[in-house]
Amino acid sequence: MTHGKDPHMTPAVTAADLAPTTYAWQIRATGLKVRAGRRRMAVDGLDLSLGTGVHGLLGPNGAGKTTLIRALATVVRPAGGGLELLGTPVGGTGGTGRTGGAARTGDQRALRRRIGYLPQEFGYYKRFTVREFVEYMAWLKEVPKAEVPGAVQRAVERVGLADRADARMKTLSGGMVRRVGIAQALVNDPAVLLLDEPTVGLDPAQRLRFRELLQELGLDTCVVVSTHLVEDVAAACTDVVLFAEGRLVFQGTPDELAAAGGPEDVGDSPLERGYSALLADGGRERGTW
Numbered sequence: 001m002t003h004g005k006d007p008h009m010t011p012a013v014t015a016a017d018l019a020p021t022t023y024a025w026q027i028r029a030t031g032l033k034v035r036a037g038r039r040r041m042a043v044d045g046l047d048l049s050l051g052t053g054v055h056g057l058l059g060p061n062g063a064g065k066t067t068l069i070r071a072l073a074t075v076v077r078p079a080g081g082g083l084e085l086l087g088t089p090v091g092g093t094g095g096t097g098r099t100g101g102a103a104r105t106g107d108q109r110a111l112r113r114r115i116g117y118l119p120q121e122f123g124y125y126k127r128f129t130v131r132e133f134v135e136y137m138a139w140l141k142e143v144p145k146a147e148v149p150g151a152v153q154r155a156v157e158r159v160g161l162a163d164r165a166d167a168r169m170k171t172l173s174g175g176m177v178r179r180v181g182i183a184q185a186l187v188n189d190p191a192v193l194l195l196d197e198p199t200v201g202l203d204p205a206q207r208l209r210f211r212e213l214l215q216e217l218g219l220d221t222c223v224v225v226s227t228h229l230v231e232d233v234a235a236a237c238t239d240v241v242l243f244a245e246g247r248l249v250f251q252g253t254p255d256e257l258a259a260a261g262g263p264e265d266v267g268d269s270p271l272e273r274g275y276s277a278l279l280a281d282g283g284r285e286r287g288t289w
């Protein structure tokens with residue numbers, strides 16, 4: 001390698017660029033704590049290791065799923081514990097990195113280039129076309145200029161919107177906007193893909209297509225997908241992470257989740273009954289929503 005010798009060469013190659021394959025897990029949280037708002041500890045001491053595959057994040061309303069995903073997307077900084085993404089510590093007080101747990105700005109930027117994130121609600125300029133919006137996101141993700149048109153085209157095709165690529169965002173249906181959101185999350189070909197409720201608003205045919213896409217992505221990507229639809233998990237996830245009150249309740253395969261339930265548990269399917277059984281000490285017995 002010759003970089004580092006020429007003072008005119010920018011940007012500097014960071015540790016994250018040089019050592020992308022030295023981690024055991026794409027995502028590793030140890031005693032992770034993340035606040036939502038000023039006070040509430042929405043993630044409260046989470047130990048979780050995730051590698052390649054599709055990880056379905058399930059949990060009741062208010063469990064802390066969105067807050068966890070925001071921390072994984074490096075949008076919010078952990079309040080405690082350790083979090084490593086692609087081998088780079090991103091914050092908290094318990095990390096093991098050379099910077100005492102927090103990534104340096106250069107590492108953080110390099111990391112963000114390798115993360116895809118679909119927030120529960122995302123903003124966009126209504127006058128942008130689909131292509132312009134996804135291009136804009138590619139630019140934010142620092143996709144090399146020459147690769148942008150191809151990357152945008154591929155992402156738009158993957159969500160079945162090639163024929164609407166030149167339509168303005170304001171003319172799209174809610175489900176199509178959601179699919180544009182998925183396209184922008186994919187445009188940088190991320191190593192970690194974070195999708196917060198991606199199937200909301202998708203019609204049944206699109207949900208099926210999306211599950212296929214998830215399975216395809218899970219072959220070489222660490223995908224975390226939060227959902228309320230247990231069928232999404234059954235159809236597309238290699239692994240279930242069940243989360244309640246900021247803590248991990250269960251991690252295992254969909255079959256293991258199903259096996260946790262019995263006929264006495266609430267639900268229309270084995271997975272739903274497993275879900276209810278594992279959360280039985282929580283909301284269900286108190287008869288709350």
Ligand SMILES: Nc1ncnc2c1ncn2[C@@H]1O[C@H](COP(=O)(O)OP(=O)(O)OP(=O)(O)O)[C@@H](O)[C@H]1O
Pocket residue numbers: 036037038039040042059060061062063064065066067068
């Ligand atoms: N900005 C905020 N200020 C205060 N509390 C918040 C804030 N955002 C979220 N919370 C609280 O933090 C907890 C976790 O919220 P979060 O949105 O992460 O849950 P969730 O599992 O994604 O829920 P849902 O399934 O309803 O989307 C909830 O009790 C919520 O009320």
